[in-house]
Amino acid sequence: MVEKELCVYCGRDNTQVTFKGSEHVMPRLMGTFKDSPTLIHCVCDHCNSAVFNPLETRFKEGTMEGLFYQMHNFENKYQIRVGGKNLKVNFSIGLGDFFNQIFPFLTYQSxxxxxxxxxxxxxxRPENNSFTVLLVTEIQKLNRDGRDFKELSAWVKKVDPKNVRIFAFADSPDDVGEINEAIALIRELGVDYKEKKSHHAGHEDIVQKQIDVQLEDTVGEDAARILTKIAFNYFAKCAIESERRDLLSHPNFQQIKDYVLGRITLPTKKVIVDIAHETDIYDEVVAGGRIPGHRISFVEQDGKLVSRISLIGKRTYIIHLGELPEEYRCENFGSAHFFDPIRHNVLGMTQNPAKWNSGIKIGFSIFNRI
Ligand SMILES: [Zn+2]
Structure with missing residues (x-):
């Protein structure tokens, strides 16, 4: 017997929509993970591709978390895209406006x-207040006949050459090896690039400077919907693993699902009820700072299902998903996991000291609290 497939978001079944893809609990734009939790046969292809994919792309480009994730460039991507109406970012390396345009990356050193x-x-890309950073060494590795290179070239050719800047590093003004490589590459991509102005700063000057990031960002509706979707995905994964799939179609969660799908709008404050800055992992308390990973949890609070999400070690969003049905308001209701984009692991978090460092794997369950 084939079980009827039902989309946990739109409620349609396999007679109405297809279920070929799998929905990642943590969107792939936030990393790849070993045994990455997914929702299979639970989120229809329409919700997954047509609704969520474009939202996720905007999340990656237009939020603080997307920006910092891209600055780490864990997966050696060849392009970084940043900007949009909700994010303004300025870098300052203290060498004047020209050099402040360089996009800095985060690397682990000593x-x-x-x-x-x-x-x-x-x-x-002034038309939408954004920019794209192309990484010279990563693009050099692309197969010239491959789809990525061809698509990139088709896009770059349409760009006005006056919007193109090249940054390379040299030990002296006469050392033009790296800059010439970059120029050759941009020409290979099909841009008629002519060097107009060139500036040089000593390598020592740059190394010794502290890079400052000034950010102005607002949590727009797209970002709020994606954060809420990640929270509901995680809850759904735990409910399914606990064989409580029916809980997901409880009418108490209809509103939040309609919001995620964009069927209704809600004031952001009604969904993301608070934003916290906290250190909640033992290692972080010891290190005195945040670890650049993602954590998600949910608990029951005043009868409500409340999720907390923090991405790439940044602020924690506190999200209301709906009233928790009475019968689930028990002591062990709740769950927490940590997604590590550096080691590509997903780890269960527990408040039970007996399980700390015990090697016991904490799975996905809605009854993970002690
Ligand atoms: Zn659906």
Whole structure:
């Protein structure tokens, strides 16, 4: 017997929609993980691709978390895209406006994450207040006949050359090897690039400077919907693993699902009820700072199902998913996991000291609290 497939979001079944894809609890734009939890046969292809994918792309480009995730560039992507109406970012390396346009990356050096500068081609997209950073060494690795290179070239050719900046690093003004490589690459991509102005700063000057990031960002509706979706995905995964799938179609969660799907709008404050800055992992307390990973949890609070999400070690969003049905308001209701984009692991978190460092694997369940 084939079980009827039902989309946990739109409620349609396999006579109405298809279920070929799998929905990642943590969107792939936030990393790849071993045994990454997914919802299979639970989220229809329409919700997954047509509704969520474009939202996730905007989340990656237009939020603080998306920006910092991209600055780490864990997966050696060849392009970084940043901007949009909800995010303004300025970097300052103290060498004047020209050099402040360089996009810094975060690399792990001698026990800490430090901002570093990598040869890059920066393409401004003033029409939507954003920019794209192309990484020279990563693009050089692309197969010239492959889809990625061809798509990139087709896009770059349409760009006005005056919006293109090249940043490379040299030990002296005469050392033009790296800059020439970048120029050759941009020409290979099909841009008629002519060097207009060139500036040089000593390598020592740059290394010794502290890079400052000034950010102005607002949590827009797209971002709030994606954060809420991650929270509900996680809850859904735990409910399914606990064989309480029916809980997901409880009318108490209809409103939040309609909100995630964009069928209704809600004031952001009604969904993300608070934003906290906290250190909640033992290792972080010891280190005195945040670890650049993602944590999700849910608990019952005043009768409500409340999720807490923090991505890439940044602020914690406190999200209301709905009234928790009475019968689930028990002591062990709740769950928490940590997604580590550096080691590509997903770890269960527990308040039970007997399980700390015990090697006991904490699975997905809605009854994970002690
Ligand atoms: Zn659906």
């Amino acid at each position: 026990g800490d994450w430090k901002m570093t500068l990598i040869p890059q081609i920066k393409v401004l």
